[in-house]
Amino acid sequence: MEIPYTIKARPDTGLFNAKLGIWLFLASEVMLFGALFSSYILLRIGSVEWPHHVLDVPLATVNTAVLITSSITMVMSWASLMMKDFKKFRLYMGATVLLGFGFLIIKYFEYTHHFHSGELPSHSTFFAIYFTMTGLHGLHVIGGMIVNSYFWGPGSKMWKTEPERFTNRIEVAGLYWHFVDLVWIFLFPVLYLL
């Protein structure tokens, strides 16, 4: 059976199905992270003291730049397909996956540094919520990397048979990836700067 409206917009929604689907999924993701931000506020206003600048701000600033860069390479991979340039798509998508990997490597160094200093989630309320939020975000980065790697590799075969459908897939994967970037844009000041 053929999946309907993968390329053309559905008349009543005005959107191809996957786009409405990913936005509804992202709405549920807003609530997932929203619950954690809400918990953060509750824990913080209920605490006697809250640490300031105990995390590695310069390293996290670099990581923020890495993730922002991965967002522009992601949107450029989609734009390349719109301009029918598959080689450039490959290049930008490859860069997106590598930048995601770079983000995780930097996060790994941060985590191991905390572990060696005895700053485990049980160390304080701050570290508990820090590991919960950045850990969940890190899992989202891994998920996005798996999907993006698939579209960079075996999944890109679709470009030859159904180029428009493949372009839409990249747009949808991009919407998810930008959302992961967007969450980090809020996590960074909340956990590192304030």
Place this chain on the structure above:
Amino acid sequence: MELTHAEDIKKHVRVYVTVFVALLALTVVTVTISYFSLAVVPAIIVALVIASIKGSLVASYFMHLISEKKLIFWALILTVVFFLALIFLPILAMSDRVH
């Protein structure tokens, strides 16, 4: 996004690069301000305002919300309402505190 011509996409690309530079610049600004040792409330306001600007830039341009169909806006407005309810829950909890 509707099927667009290659020329339009080239214009989009210029916008993406501008947004990218703005995002990097705002990151530097927010980090610099965090070293000024402002009082807690102004520090939170400044950091959240900058983060909201950055977030809006990503959503509007990278996620194409600026030219998106109405249905998505309605879904997102509903999400924002519920999100705000979540964020205000701790404040309700505060007013419920036993003194």
